[in-house]
Amino acid sequence: GFQGRGVGTLARQAICAFAFDSLGARSVVSSAFTDNPASITVSTKVGYRADGTVEELAADGRMTVRRLFTLSREDFVAPPYPVEVTGVRAFKTMLGID
Numbered sequence: 001g002f003q004g005r006g007v008g009t010l011a012r013q014a015i016c017a018f019a020f021d022s023l024g025a026r027s028v029v030s031s032a033f034t035d036n037p038a039s040i041t042v043s044t045k046v047g048y049r050a051d052g053t054v055e056e057l058a059a060d061g062r063m064t065v066r067r068l069f070t071l072s073r074e075d076f077v078a079p080p081y082p083v084e085v086t087g088v089r090a091f092k093t094m095l096g097i098d
Helices: 007-022 037-046 088-095
Strands: 027-033 049-059 062-072
Touching (some): 007 027, 007 037
Antiparallel strands (some): 049 062
């Protein structure tokens, strides 16, 4: 019921903003099955680019193809509102990256 309303795009933008702005990520990698065009559309809206990696996998008893996408900070299409995050210092400490 939520597909096509931009919820997935906003969620992906918020997560990528967190990765870039709060965690200092240089790039973000995602993947999508080629038979899921909605996921690929969300990736491209956010700025991801197909990196050429294609994997054949067995899923639900059949072979399927998954493509990898990479998002650089420069290509990131940020959400139309600021993303506010609390607890970053404790989170980074827990991950051992602070």
